Amino acid sequence: MSVSENITKFLNNEIPSNVKLIAVSKTKPVETILEAYQSGHRVYGENKVQELVTKYEQLPKDIEWHMIGHMQSNKVKYIAPFVSLIHGVDTFKLLKVINKEGRKNNRKLDCLLQFHIAKEETKFGLDMDEAIEFLKSDVFKNLEHVNICGVMGMATFTENEATIRAEFKELVHIFNELKKTFFSDNEDFKEISMGMSNDYKIAIEEGATMVRIGSILFGARNY
Numbered sequence: 001m002s003v004s005e006n007i008t009k010f011l012n013n014e015i016p017s018n019v020k021l022i023a024v025s026k027t028k029p030v031e032t033i034l035e036a037y038q039s040g041h042r043v044y045g046e047n048k049v050q051e052l053v054t055k056y057e058q059l060p061k062d063i064e065w066h067m068i069g070h071m072q073s074n075k076v077k078y079i080a081p082f083v084s085l086i087h088g089v090d091t092f093k094l095l096k097v098i099n100k101e102g103r104k105n106n107r108k109l110d111c112l113l114q115f116h117i118a119k120e121e122t123k124f125g126l127d128m129d130e131a132i133e134f135l136k137s138d139v140f141k142n143l144e145h146v147n148i149c150g151v152m153g154m155a156t157f158t159e160n161e162a163t164i165r166a167e168f169k170e171l172v173h174i175f176n177e178l179k180k181t182f183f184s185d186n187e188d189f190k191e192i193s194m195g196m197s198n199d200y201k202i203a204i205e206e207g208a209t210m211v212r213i214g215s216i217l218f219g220a221r222n223y
């Protein structure tokens with residue numbers, strides 16, 4: 001089956017219409033993304049700034065690009081002019097830089113706060129206490145060029161469904177608490193980005209509004 005057919009089939013059979021599919025095209029060449037594009041799908045995710053910029057330059061401009069990976073502050077400037085959503089905001093230093101680059105580009109940049117929900121130390125993300133402290137601050141209130149649209153998280157890489165489910169439940173809990181305390185009058189704060197090829201079914205059951213899927217659509221990656 002072609003990549004384009006994979007996407008169509010996946011959208012028709014696996015994803016409720018209220019969940020957004022981010023097709024994760026990292027490591028795949030532009031030819032493959034063009035093939036995927038034939039399906040009509042327009043939302044793609046990358047995890048490296050340089051690769052994202054190169055693909056943005058070479059591919060049709062109606063693609064909505066999502067930055068899903070860990071990002072260094074000094075690279076925000078390269079994607080600020082065109083990126084649709086930055087999923088992995090895991091420090092407030094990064095958020096301040098995103099704000100600065102948003103101002104330079106005269107746009108408000110949509111972001112998700114990434115939370116550390118997995119048992120693995122290697123994964124990135126904020127914890128609730130640091131998030132609350134920052135969201136209460138005047139510094140945060142003055143960031144006029146970022147728009148916080150919700151939260152993102154990655155579950156532990158494990159076969160244990162109960163672990164994954166508990167971690168996704170924790171992210172939903174974090175979302176609900178932040179919504180209630182800081183974002184009750186921000187309609188845009190509504191996204192929960194969770195679920196990848198191995199755990200998207202659980203993520204959708206637990207309330208994901210966005211899933212980030214690579215290998216199911218594009219095949220395994222060779223790094």
Ligand SMILES: *Cc1c(COP(=O)(O)O)cnc(C)c1O
Nearest residue numbers: 024047068196197212213214215
């Ligand atoms: C690579 C990646 C994905 C997609 O992973 P698959 O297992 O191929 O679906 C999702 N989210 C992030 C942050 C990634 O880096």
